Amino acid sequence: MLKGEQLAFRYGADKPWILHQIDIEIAPGEAVGLSGPSGQGKTTLAKVLAGYIKPTAGHVTVARQPLPIRGYCPVQLIFQHPELAVNPRWRIDQILHEGFSPPIALLDALSIDSNWLTRWPHELSGGELQRLAVARALGPGTHYLIADEMTAMLDANTQAQIWQVVLAHARQHHLGLLVISHEAPLIKRLCDRVINLPFPTAPSILPTG
Amino acid sequence: MLSVRNLSVTFTLYAVGLTQRELTVITDLDLDVAAGEVMAVVGASGSGKSLLAHAVLGILPPNATVSGEIHFKGDLLTPARQTALRGKEIALIPQSVNYLDPLARVGPQVRRAAYLNGQNKRVATEAQARVFKRYGLAQRVAQLFPFQVSGGMARRVLVSTAAVGHADLLIADEPTPGLHPEVVQETLRHLRELADEGKAVVLITHDIEAALQVADKVAVFYAGTTVEVAPAADFAKGATTLRHPYTQALWRALPQHEFVALPGAQPSPDALPPGCLFANRCPLVTPACQTARPALRPLRSGLVRCIHA
Numbered sequence: 001m002l003k004g005e006q007l008a009f010r011y012g013a014d015k016p017w018i019l020h021q022i023d024i025e026i027a028p029g030e031a032v033g034l035s036g037p038s039g040q041g042k043t044t045l046a047k048v049l050a051g052y053i054k055p056t057a058g059h060v061t062v063a064r065q066p067l068p069i070r071g072y073c074p075v076q077l078i079f080q081h082p083e084l085a086v087n088p089r090w091r092i093d094q095i096l097h098e099g100f101s102p103p104i105a106l107l108d109a110l111s112i113d114s115n116w117l118t119r120w121p122h123e124l125s126g127g128e129l130q131r132l133a134v135a136r137a138l139g140p141g142t143h144y145l146i147a148d149e150m151t152a153m154l155d156a157n158t159q160a161q162i163w164q165v166v167l168a169h170a171r172q173h174h175l176g177l178l179v180i181s182h183e184a185p186l187i188k189r190l191c192d193r194v195i196n197l198p199f200p201t202a203p204s205i206l207p208t209g
Numbered sequence: 210m211l212s213v214r215n216l217s218v219t220f221t222l223y224a225v226g227l228t229q230r231e232l233t234v235i236t237d238l239d240l241d242v243a244a245g246e247v248m249a250v251v252g253a254s255g256s257g258k259s260l261l262a263h264a265v266l267g268i269l270p271p272n273a274t275v276s277g278e279i280h281f282k283g284d285l286l287t288p289a290r291q292t293a294l295r296g297k298e299i300a301l302i303p304q305s306v307n308y309l310d311p312l313a314r315v316g317p318q319v320r321r322a323a324y325l326n327g328q329n330k331r332v333a334t335e336a337q338a339r340v341f342k343r344y345g346l347a348q349r350v351a352q353l354f355p356f357q358v359s360g361g362m363a364r365r366v367l368v369s370t371a372a373v374g375h376a377d378l379l380i381a382d383e384p385t386p387g388l389h390p391e392v393v394q395e396t397l398r399h400l401r402e403l404a405d406e407g408k409a410v411v412l413i414t415h416d417i418e419a420a421l422q423v424a425d426k427v428a429v430f431y432a433g434t435t436v437e438v439a440p441a442a443d444f445a446k447g448a449t450t451l452r453h454p455y456t457q458a459l460w461r462a463l464p465q466h467e468f469v470a471l472p473g474a475q476p477s478p479d480a481l482p483p484g485c486l487f488a489n490r491c492p493l494v495t496p497a498c499q500t501a502r503p504a505l506r507p508l509r510s511g512l513v514r515c516i517h518a
Contacts, residue, residue: 037389038361111474125255128474153383155253155415160462161470182389185418185465 002026002049002075002144002176007058009044018044019055024195026144031170031177033187036197042180045197046148049178050077062143072099076137080149082129086121093117096132100139109165110135127158134162138169144176152181163190210409211265211378213240216277218260218269218433232478235260235433236486238277239505239512240411244377247400247410249420249441251459252430255475258413259304261430262380265411266301267291281378296325300376304383306363309355315366316341316351319373326374333373340369345395361392368396372403379403380411385419397423417444417459429456432475432486435505438512452513454491485515493517 002025009019018041026032034042047053049060051067060067062074079085086095096102096117107114110131116124124132130150137145145166151159167190170177179190187194218235235257242248250258263269265279267288279286281299291299309318316337323333341351344365350358358366364384371379381400385393397412401423404410414420420427421441429437437453444450448457448466458471473490476482482489484499491498497516505514 038392039359111472113474115477127254153254153415155251156417156459156462157470158253160464160468161472163468164470182393183418183464184390185463189464189468 001028001061001063002178003061004045004049004055005058005061007045007048007055007060009041009048009053009056019048022058024049026176026178028143028176029170029174030193031167031179031191033191033194034178034180034197035182035184035187035194040197042197043148046077046146046178046180049144050075050146052077072139072141074141074143075146076139076142076144077146077148078130078133078137078150080152082126082133083121085133086129088121090121091117092119092121092124092132095121096136099136100141102135102138106135106138106165106169109168111161127154130154130158131162134166138166142173142175144178145170146178146180148180149182150179151186152183159186210244210246210282211240211242211411212278212280213238213261213265214278214280215239216261216264216275216279218257218264219274219276220270221272221274230479233433233481234478235264236481237434237502237505238430239435240428240438242378242409242411244409245404245407246426247404247412247424249412249414249417249424249427250430251414251417251420251427253415253475255432256430257433258415258430259382260433262301262382262411262413265291265378265380266295266299268295296322296376297327297374298376299378299380300371300374302368302371302379302381302384306355306358306360306367308367309363311355314352314354315358319351319366319369322370323373328374336373337369340373343372344369344399361389364392364396368399372399376408378409378411380413382413383415384412385414385416393419394422417463418465421445429453429459431455432481433478434486434514435512436487436514440510443511450509452508452511452518453487453515454493454518455487458490487515 004024007019007022010017036042048055051073112131151162179187181187216235216238220232221229224230252258264275320333320337323336328336346365384396400410400412412420412424421444424441427439427441428435437456439451448460451457451460461467462470471490476486484501485503488494488498503514503516505512508518
């Protein structure tokens with residue numbers, strides 16, 4: 001179980017709360033949708049759950065253990081813009097193998113061409129880079145995957161291709177998925193249940209000024 | 210308003226040392242947009258959608274060679290005319306917040322767009338306030354820097370920069386990804402309103418569903434060429450009404466339909482096949498497809514570039 005309890009986050013004591021008293025649970029094998037207007041803290045919640053940022057209050061646990069501080073994180077996060085998620089000074093080969101060595105079957109399923117491996121990130125399109133980002137995140141240590149608008153910038157065909165691979169992998173390895181998307185048909189297609197932000201329990205956390 | 214004929218764009222790159230190689234990223238592209246019309250341009254990334262916008266605006270990098278003809282309001286769009294009209298009669302709604310100056314507050318940037326459009330400073334200030342109100346941006350947002358606005362707000366700022374002037378041709382390059390449906394609807398509605406006022410709108414997007422809400426026609430791009438131009442209504446009727454096998458595959462891939470992907474990838478621009486650019490993934494492929502490029506031909510009140518459609 002990936003669990004966030006009483007999560008709160010703000011950038012400073014004098015700044016407004018971005019997240020406040022948020023409880024969230026994702027079971028292994030479950031696909032949960034997260035939807036809501038921009039500026040409600042969806043991405044911040046994703047970053048907190050994946051250990052990218054430390055919550056101001058509350059804690060995140062995976063199978064009752066806190067997130068590891070070093071090593072491979074069991075909660076992997078895939079962002080909307082893959083070009084910002086890769087090191088521009090690394091070749092594709094190095095980017096792909098940063099966490100582990102993805103099996104050939106996975107690369108084939110994502111149509112990752114072996115010609116790309118010697119290239120630089122700026123030589124690939126967003127759709128091509130996003131496939132690499134997905135392959136890179138589906139390691140043996142991944143138990144939960146957070147897809148933050150993972151396919152919002154991709155065409156329908158690439159979107160379907162990437163999601164079919166992720167869904168098959170999630171079923172096979174019993175991954176928990178958190179799908180952040182604005183696209184209602186996509187969430188309906190992928191998810192068992194949907195959380196809508198802002199949470200009904202949360203007080204007004206937006207700046208009033 | 211805008212007519213693009215046989216447009217090709219080739220980049221010359223240095224491979225090793227002084228040896229150059231050429232990449233043809235747009236091949237024989239055709240597109241017609243009339244005043245009062247929203248023309249959606251859909252296709253995968255790398256299909257040449259953004260480059261078309263850059264070619265029309267004349268902002269391609271110097272190593273690009275353009276052939277073919279672009280007409281704007283009946284006259285040939287020469288580089289000199291592009292420079293004169295850019296930002297005035299032809300405006301771009303860019304793809305991302307990276308197109309804004311990161312060190313300037315967003316309000317003055319929108320005012321500057323109006324100012325460069327020929328409005329004086331007072332009118333420009335009023336126009337900026339009006340356009341911010343129109344797109345639901347609070348006045349305090351004008352004081353923020355681009356990095357301080359949320360993704361949704363940034364999009365509205367970008368739309369404001371184009372809508373603040375009096376352009377007749379608006380090219381919106383992916384104005385909606387990652388926005389909440391209500392904001393998407395609003396942005397699209399504003400594009401529709403601009404078209405209804407008599408402007409021509411080119412809506413470049415990969416989001417077919419969003420495009421269909423406001424577009425009159427949809428042009429489908431694949432590997433740098435137009436494979437189909439269809440009335441938007443045809444998409445509501447299902448895959449069999451559509452003309453090109455690639456368009457049909459896109460329709461099937463939508464999450465509300467079959468959510469199945471067509472395997473494979475677009476041909477690489479440095480290894481384009483001599484025949485149809487879609488031949489390596491096409492379910493209808495025959496030897497005739499692999500020898501010559503099919504021409505764009507009229508079919509059922511649309512256009513298609515396929516010999517089997």
